Amino acid sequence: MHDKRYQVFISSTYTDLQEERRAVQDAVISMGDFPVQMESFPATDESQMDFIGPLIEQSDYYILIIGGRYGSVDETGLSFTHQEFRYAVEKSVPVLVLVHGKPDTIAVGKTESTDAGRAKLADFITEASHKRIRKDWQDIGELKLRVHEALDHAKRSKPRPGWVRGDTIATIDALEELNEVRKENEKFRVALGNLSVEIPLPKLPNADELTTLTLLPLTSSNNKKRGSSAKIQGSWISFFPLFFSNLDVSTNDWNGEYYFNIDHDDSCIKVASAIAGELAPVDTTGCFKISRSTLERLISYYTEAGLMIANGNEGTTPFTETAQRLARRHHVVGSAAPFAIIEGEVLVTTIGSAGGNFSRDLDDDIPF
Incomplete structure (x- = not known):
C-alpha cells in the first residue's frame, strides 16, 4: 500500500476565525496532508468563486468550520463560505462539518449583530448538518482534535484518490489497470456463469511448516x-x-x-x-x-x-x-x-x- 497524502480545503468566515483556521491548518499538516485555504491565494482578476471552484474540485476533502458569523453576502444572496460549501457538495467532495458547540460564549464582535444575519447562520448550519456527521467544538484544542477524528474517519469511510510520490505512479497505474481487468473479468464470469475459468489459489502452508x-x-x-x-x-x-x-x-x-x-x-x-x-x-x-x-x-x-x-x-x-x-x-x-x-x-x-x-x-x- 502506498503512502498517500490528501488535499484538504479549509472553509470558514475569515476575520472571526483566523486563529481557528491556523489551528486547523496545523492539524492537517501534522497528519501529512496538504491544506488549501484563501490565505494562500494570490491576487487575481478572476472572481473569488471562479478561482476557488477548481481548487475545491481538486481537493480530496472539504472542512467547513462554523463559528458565530454567517459572513458577507454578495449578489447571490449567499456568503462566500456558503457558496464554497454548495460547490463542494455539487462536485461530490466529502464535507466534514465542525460547528461551535456553545455559540452563546462567542465574543460579541465575532457573532452576527442582526436578526437577519443570525437567521441566515442558523439556516446554513441546518443545511450543512443535513445527513452529514457533524462534530461540535468549543476551543482551539478541541477543534484540532475534531479535525484529526473527522479526517481519520473520512479516509476510512470515504476513500479518495489523494497524491503519491512521482516514482510510485507507474506502479499505481499498473494496479489500477489490473483492477479494471479484474472488473471486466468479473463481468464475463457473471455473463458466462458456470463456463467461467476459475484460477486456483496457491496452497497455504500448513501451520507447522x-x-x-x-x-x-x-x-x-x-x-x-x-x-x-x-x-x-x-x-x-x-x-x-x-x-x-x-x-x-x-x-x-x-x-x-x-x-x-x-x-x-x-x-x-x-x-x-x-x-x-x-x-x-x-x-x-x-x-x-x-x-x-x-x-x-x-x-x-x-x-x-x-x-x-x-x-x-x-x-x-x-x-x-x-x-x-x-x-x-x-x-x-x-x-x-x-x-x-x-x-x-x-x-x-x-x-x-x-x-x-x-x-x-x-x-x-x-x-x-
Missing part, C-alpha cells in the same frame, strides 16, 4: 545498544504468540463506530525484538527489526489462516476470537523458544564498547 525470518540490526532509541543480523527458522504458528503480543495496534472511534490501526513501523521493531529476546539472555528491546515486507507476509498468512480480520479496519482488534484463544493457550502452556538461529547470531552490543557476545550494563561492574 517452516519459514525463515531475517532479523535486522537496529540502534535502540537511546542510542546505547545495537542488535545484530540473524536468520531465524520456525513454523508459522511458532511465531504467532509473539506476533500477537507485539503487533502495535491502536483503536479510535467515530460516532460510536470503532476502528483499529496497525502501526507497521513500530510493529516491525517490537515483533523482531521479542523474537530476539527469546534467543538471547539480554534486553533486546528496540535493537532488532524485521522488514515491512516480512511483516506483511506474516499478516497475510495469519489472515488467510483465519486468525486476523481481512478488511483490517473495523472493530477494536485485528485478531479473531480463535486467534485470541490460541494466544491465551500458548501463554498458559509456555515453552522454550520453538524456533532456532540458522545463520548469524543474536547479539546486543553497547555502542562504543570493544565488543563481546552480549552487552552488560555498567552497573554490573560496580561492587556496591
Whole structure:
C-alpha cells in the first residue's frame, strides 16, 4: 500500500476565525496532508468563486468550520463560505462539518449583530448538518482534535484518490489497470456463469511448516545498544504468540463506530525484538527489526489462516476470537523458544564498547 497524502480545503468566515483556521491548518499538516485555504491565494482578476471552484474540485476533502458569523453576502444572496460549501457538495467532495458547540460564549464582535444575519447562520448550519456527521467544538484544542477524528474517519469511510510520490505512479497505474481487468473479468464470469475459468489459489502452508525470518540490526532509541543480523527458522504458528503480543495496534472511534490501526513501523521493531529476546539472555528491546515486507507476509498468512480480520479496519482488534484463544493457550502452556538461529547470531552490543557476545550494563561492574 502506498503512502498517500490528501488535499484538504479549509472553509470558514475569515476575520472571526483566523486563529481557528491556523489551528486547523496545523492539524492537517501534522497528519501529512496538504491544506488549501484563501490565505494562500494570490491576487487575481478572476472572481473569488471562479478561482476557488477548481481548487475545491481538486481537493480530496472539504472542512467547513462554523463559528458565530454567517459572513458577507454578495449578489447571490449567499456568503462566500456558503457558496464554497454548495460547490463542494455539487462536485461530490466529502464535507466534514465542525460547528461551535456553545455559540452563546462567542465574543460579541465575532457573532452576527442582526436578526437577519443570525437567521441566515442558523439556516446554513441546518443545511450543512443535513445527513452529514457533524462534530461540535468549543476551543482551539478541541477543534484540532475534531479535525484529526473527522479526517481519520473520512479516509476510512470515504476513500479518495489523494497524491503519491512521482516514482510510485507507474506502479499505481499498473494496479489500477489490473483492477479494471479484474472488473471486466468479473463481468464475463457473471455473463458466462458456470463456463467461467476459475484460477486456483496457491496452497497455504500448513501451520507447522517452516519459514525463515531475517532479523535486522537496529540502534535502540537511546542510542546505547545495537542488535545484530540473524536468520531465524520456525513454523508459522511458532511465531504467532509473539506476533500477537507485539503487533502495535491502536483503536479510535467515530460516532460510536470503532476502528483499529496497525502501526507497521513500530510493529516491525517490537515483533523482531521479542523474537530476539527469546534467543538471547539480554534486553533486546528496540535493537532488532524485521522488514515491512516480512511483516506483511506474516499478516497475510495469519489472515488467510483465519486468525486476523481481512478488511483490517473495523472493530477494536485485528485478531479473531480463535486467534485470541490460541494466544491465551500458548501463554498458559509456555515453552522454550520453538524456533532456532540458522545463520548469524543474536547479539546486543553497547555502542562504543570493544565488543563481546552480549552487552552488560555498567552497573554490573560496580561492587556496591
